[in-house]
Amino acid sequence: MLRWLLHPLNTANRKIESWVLRRVKRQPGPVAVSRRRLYILPTRQGIVFAVMLLAMLLGAMNYSNSMAFALTFLLGGLGLVCMHHTHGNLVNLEVAAGRAQPVFAGETALFDVHLHNPSKRPRFALAGSFERGVALPGYADAPALDTGRLQLPVKAQRRGWVRAPRFAVSTEFPLGLFHAWTWLELDMQTIAYPKPEGTHLPPPPADGDGSTASTARAGDEEFAGVREYAHGDPPSAVHWKAAARTGELVVKQFSAAQRDDLTFDFDALTGLALEARLSQLCLWVLDAHTSGANYGLRLPGQTLPTQSGEAHRDACLQALALYQPQNDSAHD
Amino acid sequence: MTEAASRQVVSRHTTLRLLAVLTVVLAPHVSHVPLWATALVVAVGLWRAGAAARGWQLPGLAVRGGLAAAATGGVYLSFGTLNGQTPGVTLLALMGALKLTEMRGHRDHMVMIMLAYFLLVTHFLFNQEVPMIAFLLLCAVLITAMLTEINHPQGPLPARQTLRSAGVMVAQAIPLMIVLFILFPRIPGPLWGLPSDSGANAVTGLSDSMSPGDITNLSQSDAVAFRARFDGPLPPPNQRYWRGPVLWDFDGRTWTRGEAANYLPPARLTDIGDPVDYEVILEVSRKPWLLALDVPTQAPANGVFSAGLSARARRPIYERKLYRSTAYTQYTLDAELSQFTRNVATRLPSNRNPDSITLARQWRDSAGSDTAFIDRVLQYFRAQPFVYTLQPPALGRHTVDDFLFNTRRGFCGHYSSAFVTLMRAAGLPARVVTGYQGGESNGDYFTVRQSDAHAWAEVWLNGRGWVRVDPTAAVSPERVELGLGAALPAGEPVPGLARRTGAMLENLQLRWELVNAAWNRWVLAYGPEMQREILSRFGLGDWRSMIFALVAAVTVLLGVVGVWALWQTRPARNNDQALRLWNQVSNKLRKHGLERAADEGPRDYTDRVVAQRPDLTEPMQRILRAYLQARYFGTAQDLAPLRDAVADLKT
Numbered sequence: 001m002l003r004w005l006l007h008p009l010n011t012a013n014r015k016i017e018s019w020v021l022r023r024v025k026r027q028p029g030p031v032a033v034s035r036r037r038l039y040i041l042p043t044r045q046g047i048v049f050a051v052m053l054l055a056m057l058l059g060a061m062n063y064s065n066s067m068a069f070a071l072t073f074l075l076g077g078l079g080l081v082c083m084h085h086t087h088g089n090l091v092n093l094e095v096a097a098g099r100a101q102p103v104f105a106g107e108t109a110l111f112d113v114h115l116h117n118p119s120k121r122p123r124f125a126l127a128g129s130f131e132r133g134v135a136l137p138g139y140a141d142a143p144a145l146d147t148g149r150l151q152l153p154v155k156a157q158r159r160g161w162v163r164a165p166r167f168a169v170s171t172e173f174p175l176g177l178f179h180a181w182t183w184l185e186l187d188m189q190t191i192a193y194p195k196p197e198g199t200h201l202p203p204p205p206a207d208g209d210g211s212t213a214s215t216a217r218a219g220d221e222e223f224a225g226v227r228e229y230a231h232g233d234p235p236s237a238v239h240w241k242a243a244a245r246t247g248e249l250v251v252k253q254f255s256a257a258q259r260d261d262l263t264f265d266f267d268a269l270t271g272l273a274l275e276a277r278l279s280q281l282c283l284w285v286l287d288a289h290t291s292g293a294n295y296g297l298r299l300p301g302q303t304l305p306t307q308s309g310e311a312h313r314d315a316c317l318q319a320l321a322l323y324q325p326q327n328d329s330a331h332d
Numbered sequence: 333m334t335e336a337a338s339r340q341v342v343s344r345h346t347t348l349r350l351l352a353v354l355t356v357v358l359a360p361h362v363s364h365v366p367l368w369a370t371a372l373v374v375a376v377g378l379w380r381a382g383a384a385a386r387g388w389q390l391p392g393l394a395v396r397g398g399l400a401a402a403a404t405g406g407v408y409l410s411f412g413t414l415n416g417q418t419p420g421v422t423l424l425a426l427m428g429a430l431k432l433t434e435m436r437g438h439r440d441h442m443v444m445i446m447l448a449y450f451l452l453v454t455h456f457l458f459n460q461e462v463p464m465i466a467f468l469l470l471c472a473v474l475i476t477a478m479l480t481e482i483n484h485p486q487g488p489l490p491a492r493q494t495l496r497s498a499g500v501m502v503a504q505a506i507p508l509m510i511v512l513f514i515l516f517p518r519i520p521g522p523l524w525g526l527p528s529d530s531g532a533n534a535v536t537g538l539s540d541s542m543s544p545g546d547i548t549n550l551s552q553s554d555a556v557a558f559r560a561r562f563d564g565p566l567p568p569p570n571q572r573y574w575r576g577p578v579l580w581d582f583d584g585r586t587w588t589r590g591e592a593a594n595y596l597p598p599a600r601l602t603d604i605g606d607p608v609d610y611e612v613i614l615e616v617s618r619k620p621w622l623l624a625l626d627v628p629t630q631a632p633a634n635g636v637f638s639a640g641l642s643a644r645a646r647r648p649i650y651e652r653k654l655y656r657s658t659a660y661t662q663y664t665l666d667a668e669l670s671q672f673t674r675n676v677a678t679r680l681p682s683n684r685n686p687d688s689i690t691l692a693r694q695w696r697d698s699a700g701s702d703t704a705f706i707d708r709v710l711q712y713f714r715a716q717p718f719v720y721t722l723q724p725p726a727l728g729r730h731t732v733d734d735f736l737f738n739t740r741r742g743f744c745g746h747y748s749s750a751f752v753t754l755m756r757a758a759g760l761p762a763r764v765v766t767g768y769q770g771g772e773s774n775g776d777y778f779t780v781r782q783s784d785a786h787a788w789a790e791v792w793l794n795g796r797g798w799v800r801v802d803p804t805a806a807v808s809p810e811r812v813e814l815g816l817g818a819a820l821p822a823g824e825p826v827p828g829l830a831r832r833t834g835a836m837l838e839n840l841q842l843r844w845e846l847v848n849a850a851w852n853r854w855v856l857a858y859g860p861e862m863q864r865e866i867l868s869r870f871g872l873g874d875w876r877s878m879i880f881a882l883v884a885a886v887t888v889l890l891g892v893v894g895v896w897a898l899w900q901t902r903p904a905r906n907n908d909q910a911l912r913l914w915n916q917v918s919n920k921l922r923k924h925g926l927e928r929a930a931d932e933g934p935r936d937y938t939d940r941v942v943a944q945r946p947d948l949t950e951p952m953q954r955i956l957r958a959y960l961q962a963r964y965f966g967t968a969q970d971l972a973p974l975r976d977a978v979a980d981l982k983t
Contacts, residue, residue, distance in 0.1 A: 055450075067455075067856075070513055072453070076508070084893045088901045124489065125484050174501070175483060
């Protein structure tokens with residue numbers, strides 16, 4: 001009650017806002033911004049403008065100055081017209097979920113939001129925000145019949161799926177006197193891998209042959225022939241000279257990589273908490289991938305066979321990110 | 333705008349463009365503010381442009397504070413006050429310029445743009461002529477384009493884009509302006525009083541005193557004093573006497589109303605003839621006189637009469653005023669004269685103009701009657717080599733003697749002063765009436781200029797009341813019949829429009845006058861009274877119905893703009909016929925929960941549908957083939973198979 005008395009506008013605003021937010025549903029998109037889900041209010045500058053007009057009106061009355069009346073009324077009309085232009089800058093815009101690259105826990109995931117302008121009138125200065133009135137850096141224009149892009153930064157607190165939260169697309173164009181916005185929640189998610197932490201390779205012995213892995217360093221392996229290119233092989237591994245000669249893509253095989261097949265075993269990492277284990281495994285997967293080694297990953301209830309390449313790395317990282325400990329084998 | 337945006341850096345191109353717009357907005361003030369203020373504003377503007385172009389450091393708080401104090405001090409020294417219209421505008425322009433020295437981010441630019449809008453309004457304190465409406469619209473578009481540019485945080489949009497957008501918005505605001513102008517309930521001003529120099533460029537109207545020499549200043553100006561429009565035909569030129577202050581008291585040099593005038597009984601009109609109805613648009617005069625055609629029966633515009641049927645408003649005229657009045661050119665004014673009035677109207681300063689007094693008494697004695705005496709005096713003016721001139725020589729202690737017997741050069745003030753002195757010397761009650769005489773007619777309007785200022789005499793005759801006698805007419809009939817320009821010898825300087833020659837130019841000028849007259853009549857004089865009068869014809873006389881009509885009209889106009897904006901932003905019609913047909917498939921299958929996902933390709937979608945509904949295998953495959961053919965290989969003519977296939981799809 002006291003809040004109502006002290007900050008009637010703010011409180012009313014908050015009430016309306018919570019009512020509006022309750023109506024926002026998570027949708028796959030694309031979502032066309034309809035008039036019913038678009039809200040518009042004057043900005044602080046809009047209020048300053050109105051106060052200035054009031055001062056001009058009083059001046060015009062005092063001096064009985066017809067031209068001052070005319071200017072005041074023109075600017076008043078301009079303010080009202082501007083409301084429709086700001087509204088029109090957002091209405092009928094189509095908001096679609098874009099991609100977001102996976103991140104490591106603790107990093108910020110950037111969700112692409114595509115703003116498709118289906119009309120022949122260009123739209124300018126569209127902003128994304130999580131909190132009304134606090135625009136995220138990076139504005140987008142959506143030219144006529146074209147698409148602009150916004151990025152929503154979402155911090156990945158922990159590993160696993162990161163869902164894009166509810167966000168607003170807003171605009172104050174053209175005159176900054178009105179703030180028009182719409183709330184959306186698009187079905188966008190990306191994955192957060194465990195934060196790579198711990199000691200770098202060599203990993204602790206798994207299957208007893210891990211000790212040799214310490215010698216397996218990229219650069220000092222022996223060239224051991226070529227094999228056929230498989231999807232996911234890094235371009236750096238492609239034997240380009242052979243490819244140019246034969247017309248077939250082949251990948252260089254190194255003896256070290258063959259010799260030192262690695263397997264990272266969750267259960268072998270005793271003495272570490274669950275998340276610390278996953279972080280350690282994550283670091284090793286990355287190290288092994290960088291060194292070009294073949295490696296496998298063994299998690300309770302899940303084994304990824306020894307392999308190499310980006311697709312394999314991503315599969316390993318995803319398994320780590322989504323790993324759920326079984327109740328009976330919980331170690332921590 | 334958000335916090336992040338308010339800190340945002342503004343491109344130097346934007347700053348330079350804002351400076352250019354401010355230059356346009358401020359330009360007309362050059363003629364109002366002192367030279368040093370213009371120089372300072374220009375210097376600061378140029379420096380800021382240099383700072384924007386070259387990246388110079390903006391000055392610190394001490395420098396800015398010092399400049400602000402110096403500017404305030406300068407204004408005070410120039411005007412002796414900070415209060416008033418011109419000092420206020422000068423100070424505002426200077427402070428605006430100094431604000432430039434701390435203009436960095438988005439918010440500062442925003443403040444400058446608001447200030448630019450505000451500066452625009454100050455011009456109308458000085459000038460409200462027709463061309464100002466063009467200036468107003470031009471500046472409104474320029475400033476609004478700047479505002480648009482500022483509100484595009486990714487960097488300046490092309491000027492063509494912002495100007496176009498601003499132009500569209502201003503154009504859409506014009507109907508709202510007109511509706512608000514007409515219907516917004518006006519209240520009589522002023523709200524808090526006007527500075528003493530309000531309407532600074534207006535010419536001061538008739539003074540309430542007259543010592544020969546004063547009226548010269550008025551006659552040199554061709555500024556419009558007022559315009560009149562007669563309901564019926566124009567009265568003939570020799571009846572176009574517009575009554576202003578009536579002067580009763582003469583101290584030997586100067587005619588004034590005099591203290592006694594406050595105690596004189598009100599005038600009484602009898603035997604009046606046909607009424608002449610007219611309306612007047614009075615320009616700003618900073619004097620209270622409500623000029624009325626000789627003679628009014630009622631003071632117009634809620635004014636009052638002071639002694640001698642001189643109408644005055646309750647306060648000086650600081651705004652254009654429109655009023656209606658009625659005049660009677662046939663009348664008897666004060667058939668009876670009280671002894672007190674007679675005393676006041678025959679009083680002369682002692683020890684002044686002895687020769688004139690002696691002469692007047694001789695003439696009166698020899699003339700036999702009052703009228704014969706008046707004729708004798710006028711005959712004297714006519715017979716002796718009197719010259720009508722606006723550049724009379726200085727007069728000595730006995731002004732009337734000096735004028736009548738020595739210099740014999742003067743204008744209406746001299747003649748009326750001498751004439752009334754002679755009348756009073758002979759015992760006839762007489763008084764000086766000042767006002768305007770003449771004017772020019774163009775179309776509906778009759779324009780009276782400051783150069784038409786005039787002074788004449790009224791003599792009270794037994795049985796006839798106060799009779800107007802214009803001694804100037806005796807010397808220079810052209811002054812009364814044709815106006816000042818015709819009355820003056822060719823060598824004398826007169827205001828351009830007072831000497832009415834040059835048909836072509838005059839024609840153009842008169843046409844322009846007509847536009848100005850309509851502008852003044854319908855726009856500038858539009859105030860509370862006129863609003864009520866006009867709107868009551870449409871049943872909108874009271875402010876309640878005005879507000880109702882205003883809200884209704886604004887709603888309708890805004891609705892039109894809103895519909896236009898929605899129409900502009902409607903999704904463009906999908907011209908991809910194949911895609912539209914393909915979308916129909918999804919629509920048909922929606923009720924079965926088989927809507928196509930946004931990211932689903934045609935093959936994937938067909939596979940999914942077929943997996944769910946094996947019965948649709950054949951038609952779906954047919955549609956898919958036709959769609960892929962039409963979409964990726966075909967032309968518009970190949971749509972028929974797809975259209976048929978989609979039409980045949982029975983879910």
